[in-house]
Amino acid sequence: MSGFVRRVVTGHDENGKGVVISDGPAPYVHSIPIRPGYFSTDIFRTFETPALVKTHQEETTLGPRRQLPTKGGSVLRINHFPPEPNGNEHMDVQTSKALFESLGNAAGSSFEKNGRHPLMHRTETIDYAIILSGEITMLLDDSEVLLKAGDILVQCGTDHAWTNRSNAPCVVAFILIDGQYDETLQNIVQNQEK
Template sequence: METPTKTFRRIVTGHDPEGKATIICDAPPVNTHLVGGKGGATFFEVWHTVETPVLIHPQPDETDENGLILPPPKNGTRIRVIDFPPEGDEIRNLTEKEAAEKFRSMGDENASTSSQGAPHPLMHRTETLDYGIVLEGEITMILDKGETTIKAGDIVIQVGTNHAWSNRSGKNCRMAFVLIDGQFTNNFNLKN
């Protein structure tokens, strides 16, 4: 099995007291979470906003959050990078209760839609519009009806759909996600 990929830099810009653009921070992200223990996905929380439109401050400051929170803040956004190791039987054999616990550890138990006969035990849905970009490797996106393998350079526009990610490649997959808070319209017939 391939070892996880190297870390990356998070570069945050802002303004000095004279209003000149400057670099505020240039370092690897420090807010990281290993989900599911050894062999689980690693979440690198890069940045989030708490309102739209975003208020631009001369010296941007991260809003504190305790632990990992799957969706963005209400009316906000979130960018994260996830390293997905190759999927093993410990994921494929999760029960509904164990799947719900995985999402509880990500701060959103209600996102889990795991059920008997679901296409994958980690099926989930969030009320968000997500842009997912494969940076390295490949991964399979599983939906209620169908699946597709996406590779480095491919981009997924995830529009509030029930889905799961399955790394069947035998190598690490790294994806960047931009999550934007959303709201389902009244004409949806959402079934888990």
């Protein structure tokens, strides 16, 4: 399977009539050489809340890879997770950090702190994860949940990782919305990071 995702974006003509301004492959597909078979296709980004609706929307996904939305923004992406029968156990702390750096989130890796899984990370976001095909396991600090096609997860800024323990790829749509921890949770997170 390739990273091709057909993306249709609408806008307005000079009279305010709705028109299609682009229809074709989403232009930004990110792969990671140290994680063969994984790729992520950025579909669209917003940069503020409320999102600015324009007559003709420029391309929002180009530029360096950014795992997270901008402050007040959001991002929609489709991720393809290949089977990982060994669950990436071979990955060391430095490789984990390099992987998150390639995603544009160098500080994201929490593997060194918790040691549960090399892809453990925490983001100050609300994420909607919609399993489009296959199945995937979401790991938390000391529990896990198996998600299958049609399931939807709401990820509320927890430390987590994804692992595909099946024998087939899993495709997940992610919508990440910029968030902010409340004061109590912020204090807890800061204490964990010490």
